[in-house]
Amino acid sequence: MSVLVFAENWDGKFKKITHELVSYASGIAELTGGVVNVLSIGKVEEDELTGLGRFGAEKIWKVEGDEVAFLDNRVFASVLAEAVEKTGSRTVVLAHNNTGKAVAPCLSARLKAALGASVVALPESHNPFVVKKKVFNGNAFARVALNTEMRVLTLMQNSYGLHEREKQPEILDFVPGKAEKPAIRVEEVRKQTGKILLADADIVVSGGRGMKGPENWTMLEELAGVLNAATACSRPVSDEGWRPHSEHTGQTGKIIAPSLYIAVGISGAIQHVAGVRGSKYIVAINKDPDAPIFEVADYGIVGDAFKVVPEFTRAVEEVKKS
Amino acid sequence: MKIAVCLSHVPDTTTRIRFVDNNRRLDTNGVQWIINPWDELALTRALEIKESSGGRVEKVTVVHVGRAGADPTLRKAMAIGADNAIRVDADPADAFSVASHLAAALRQESFDLILCGIESSDYNNSAVGGMLAELLSVTSVSAVSGLEPADDGWLLHRDIDGGVEKIVASSPLVAIVQKGIAREPRIPSMRGIMMAKQKPLQVVPGVEVNPLTEYLGFEIPAPKPPCRKLDPEQVKELAGLLHKEAKVI
Structure with missing residues (x-):
């Protein structure tokens, strides 16, 4: 009844989400019995692999061949399917991020294994296997029974957290014999470097139409700099071209769940809230006391953002120094 | 060339x-049904590709799994x-069952490109496109934010963390698309609405x-405690609360 985790890497390193997935898989293994296996695809540094033991990984399988040099959904699904067979796993855990969303459904259809997507907690029972998942853009949760012997789960980031269960993992080579051949070609990769990515950020500073124009983002960037935060924006802001689409948080943009989300000049339309309601704490700064953002905020300041934000930045600096 | 766009019908x-x-079913009373926002963007892009193809794309077909209640949505797409x-015509x-029904319907014709939205705004599974591709044994690319025809197939932009990949894939292809794929969904014109009545809707x-x-079953998350509102002069208190009470800075 082993559990298999798909561990994606970013330039040879794992992220917090990887540790969260291993933690979550260990939680499932406690429920169903069996051990936690990890399949790492691509070249990853040795101590990164060993580090997964802290969260309960017992066997770490690495695949490093050219066939997995980039994401081809069917190739990855075929490698995972083979790893499921080899490790005797009944449950596969992936992140509910771009890669997980690409691979999990292919794997599910390939194995005829029920898919529990965007799950937010450990299964409430394992026979039947019942998971809690996000539905209606976070406006509700569903309890879903996964009625097959095998199942594939994608976990929402920051929903389970990190739980240490120290193990001494064994690191093994995995050479797939039944992998599909890549059918796509990656011509070019463009990536920004040196910036904190929205998906990884623990703190996010976000601006809306109330910021009045792209030239006013400097003050948000200063606040973000002091907090070591990423910047984001609401949909009208990216539609106007004030900020890039990659910063749009909301239902049709990025869904994020940082520890702290600071919404400045954002009214809080239901579609925007759908993208940020998973945040642990929400701070709203808005001059309209009736703005719906205050309904989901934990702390709020009703006032002029252009005055409040610079003063708040200085106040945060003070706190950080103390 | 033929393009299919899979449409979901959502509140x-x-x-x-x-x-x-007893919290087992959505209350559909008074619910307005729309084309799933991502599918609507997929349809928009499919139409743009057809229009600029100089006749190479002969048609754009929309496909849906559901009962007759969705017919107005399909008429709107037309x-x-x-x-x-x-x-x-199935529930x-x-x-997986939606993907299986779609796969069977799409197998009847050879589509060069099948477009699916990355998720539906009701069940948020992000599953149908990938499952469909697997059931059809066709290549799929997900998180697609740009798509155009190329000499030997399709040129795609795939979003990755902090950037984008340019990808070439050949037909047939399932492209699972997200924001960026088209700018604004189209609004039907009066003429379009009249013409749609004559277009074939096959069941x-x-x-x-x-x-x-x-x-x-379903549950609604517990409401949050009310927001603690501070005055504009209290920025220091706010910073203090975030540090001492919430412990997030």
């Missing part, structure tokens, strides 16, 4: 979500510009398929 995204039958619609029990039976999952 308007501003709907206040409520459940009935009013926007789709050439014809196929509705698989969309779960993502086909579903296939035998057992769903893999079962929705047991």
Whole structure:
């Protein structure tokens, strides 16, 4: 009844989400019995692999061949399917991020294994296997029974957290014999470097139409700099071209769940809230006391953002120094 | 060349979500149904590709799994510009059964490109596109934010963390698209609405398929405690609360 985790890497390193997935898989293994296996695809540094033991990984399988040099959904699904067979796993855990969303459904259809997507907690029972998942853009949760012997789960980031269960993992080579051949070609990769990515950020500073124009983002960037935060924006802001689409948080943009989300000049339309309601704490700064953002905020300041934000930045600096 | 766009039919995204039958079923009372926002963008892009193809793309077909209640949504898709619609007359029990019905319907014709939105705004599974591709044994690319025809197939932009990849893939292809794929969804014109009435909406039976999952019930998250509102002069207190009480800075 082993559990298999798909561990994606970013330039040879794992992220917090990887540790969260291993933690979550260990939680499932406690429920169903069996051990936690990890399949790492691509070249990853040795101590990164060993580090997964802290969260309960017992066997770490690495695949490093050219066939997995980039994401081809069917190739990855075929490698995972083979790893499921080899490790005797009944449950596969992936992140509910771009890669997980690409691979999990292919794997599910390939194995005829029920898919529990965007799950937010450990299964409430394992026979039947019942998971809690996000539905209606976070406006509700569903309890879903996964009625097959095998199942594939994608976990929402920051929903389970990190739980240490120290193990001494064994690191093994995995050479797939039944992998599909890549059918796509990656011509070019463009990536920004040196910036904190929205998906990884623990703190996010976000601006809306109330910021009045792209030239006013400097003050948000200063606040973000002091907090070591990423910047984001609401949909009208990216539609106007004030900020890039990659910063749009909301239902049709990025869904994020940082520890702290600071919404400045954002009214809080239901579609925007759908993208940020998973945040642990929400701070709203808005001059309209009736703005719906205050309904989901934990702390709020009703006032002029252009005055409040610079003063708040200085106040945060003070706190950080103390 | 033929393009298919898979459409899901979802409650308007501003709907206040409520459940009935002991929280086992969505309360559809007063719900406005719309084309799933991502599918609508996919349709828009498909039409743009057809229009600029100089006749190479002969038609754009929309496909849906569901009952007759979705016919107005399919008419709307044709009013926007789709050439014809196929509705698989079956209950969309779960993502796997929807993908199985779609696969059977799409196998009847050879489509060069099949477009799916990255998720539907009701069940948020992000599953149908990938499952469909696997059931058809066709290559799929997900998180697609740009798509155009190329000499030897399709040129795609795939979003990755902090950037984008340029990808070449050949037909047939399932492209699972997200924001960026088209700028604004189209609004049907009066002429489009009139023309849509003449366009074919074909109803086909579903296939035998057992769903893999079962929705047991729903719950609405507990409301948050009321917001603690501070005056503009209290920025220091706010910083203090975030440090000492919330412990997030």
